[in-house]
Amino acid sequence: xxxxxxxxxxxxxxxxxxxxxxxxxxxxxxxxxxxxxxxxxxxxxxxxxxxxxxxxxxxxxxxxxxxxxxxxxxxxxxxxxxxxxxxxxxxxxxxxxxxxxxxxxxxxxxxxxxxxxxxxxxxxxxxxxxxxxxxxxxxxx
Amino acid sequence: xxxxxxxxxxxxxxxxxxxxxxxxxxxxxxxxxxxxxxxxxxxxxxxxxxxxxxxxxxxxxxxxxxxxxxxxxxxxxxxxxxxxxxxxxxxxxxxxxxxxxxxxxxxxxxxxxxxxxxxxxxxxxxxxxxxxxxxxxxxxxxxxxxxxxxxxxxxxxxxxxxxxxxxxxxxxxxxxxxxxxxxxxxxxx
Numbered sequence: 001x002x003x004x005x006x007x008x009x010x011x012x013x014x015x016x017x018x019x020x021x022x023x024x025x026x027x028x029x030x031x032x033x034x035x036x037x038x039x040x041x042x043x044x045x046x047x048x049x050x051x052x053x054x055x056x057x058x059x060x061x062x063x064x065x066x067x068x069x070x071x072x073x074x075x076x077x078x079x080x081x082x083x084x085x086x087x088x089x090x091x092x093x094x095x096x097x098x099x100x101x102x103x104x105x106x107x108x109x110x111x112x113x114x115x116x117x118x119x120x121x122x123x124x125x126x127x128x129x130x131x132x133x134x135x136x137x138x139x140x141x
Numbered sequence: 142x143x144x145x146x147x148x149x150x151x152x153x154x155x156x157x158x159x160x161x162x163x164x165x166x167x168x169x170x171x172x173x174x175x176x177x178x179x180x181x182x183x184x185x186x187x188x189x190x191x192x193x194x195x196x197x198x199x200x201x202x203x204x205x206x207x208x209x210x211x212x213x214x215x216x217x218x219x220x221x222x223x224x225x226x227x228x229x230x231x232x233x234x235x236x237x238x239x240x241x242x243x244x245x246x247x248x249x250x251x252x253x254x255x256x257x258x259x260x261x262x263x264x265x266x267x268x269x270x271x272x273x274x275x276x277x278x279x280x281x282x283x284x285x286x287x288x289x290x291x292x293x294x295x296x297x298x299x300x301x302x303x304x305x306x307x308x309x310x311x312x313x314x315x316x317x318x319x320x321x322x323x324x325x326x327x328x329x330x
Contacts, residue, residue, distance in 0.1 A: 008285075008313065010251050011285055011313055011316055012285045012288075014254065014262060014266055015266055015270070015281055015285040015286060016285065016286060017259060017262050017263050017266060018263050018266040018267045018270065019263075019286075020171045020172060020174075020175045020282070020286055021171065021174050021175040021178045021187075022171060022174070023170040023171050023173075023174040023188075023191060024174075024184070024188050027166070027170050027174070027188070027191070027192075028163050028166045028167050028170065030192060031163075031166050031170075031192050031195045031196065032159075032160070032162070032163050032166070034192065034196050035159060035162065035195075035196060035199050036159060
């Protein structure tokens with residue numbers, strides 16, 4: 001037992017001579033810098049400002065008013081002569097039109113007009129959905 | 142004494158004095174770095190492991206139970222971090238050869254080694270330790286360099302106490318064999 005302890009002492013002395021590894025220069029400073037660095041916050045700024053949203057809303061409203069109040073036969077002619085057929089409103093939404101019959105009665109709305117309005121509305125909805133789902137990712141990109 | 146100092150600093154850090162943590166880093170950085178070096182075997186990875194160890198220790202300081210030694214808790218984090226790093230980089234270990242069959246009495250080995258100058262002894266020991274498996278190198282560091290008791294080494298490495306004792310015994314035998322081989326080679330040349 002004593003021999004074993006002596007052997008341990010010999011190894012301890014010998015190994016002790018090789019010494020501990022020295023941590024690199026400025027090690028403590030680097031660690032402390034990591035501890036005190038502030039996390040980078042990704043600010044959730046909206047893609048479109050409130051003002052832009054108001055402008056878009058007013059533009060769409062103005063467009064709707066123009067479409068429904070001003071008769072522009074040249075546009076209809078332009079599309080129908082190009083092969084695009086007028087769509088029957090009843091095909092798109094008979095129920096919708098029936099419910100708003102008083103408003104739409106007497107109006108001549110082309111299919112392309114309805115398509116533009118629906119596309120614009122669809123894009124707005126899509127933009128909101130995408131922003132809600134991938135908002136942070138888009139910001140990081 | 143060291144444990145009491147550590148606890149005092151830990152209480153300051155937990156009270157919001159982040160800068161006080163620097164004294165813990167200063168006190169333990171060399172041994173943490175040595176443990177990392179023992180396992181990673183290169184300075185870049187070892188530095189990363191050592192830094193991560195202290196950052197993790199800082200973040201989890203609230204969960205440290207003051208009835209155990211801070212150093213044991215810290216070295217266990219270092220050991221686990223280093224093992225994870227090695228597993229990620231899939232480093233292979235070089236097993237120590239055990240082909241030396243000619244036995245020289247341990248006393249003779251000691252006499253021969255004692256006759257060398259300190260620089261030569263240091264070189265020999267470093268070469269031999271470099272050939273030990275990672276865990277054995279950690280055991281050597283903790284037991285022979287830091288004088289940690291077997292129970293603490295067991296807590297740090299997760300090995301059972303009897304396992305630690307057996308390993309230390311084998312390591313000691315291996316070291317003698319390696320020293321003996323070195324002496325034989327030297328005398329032959």
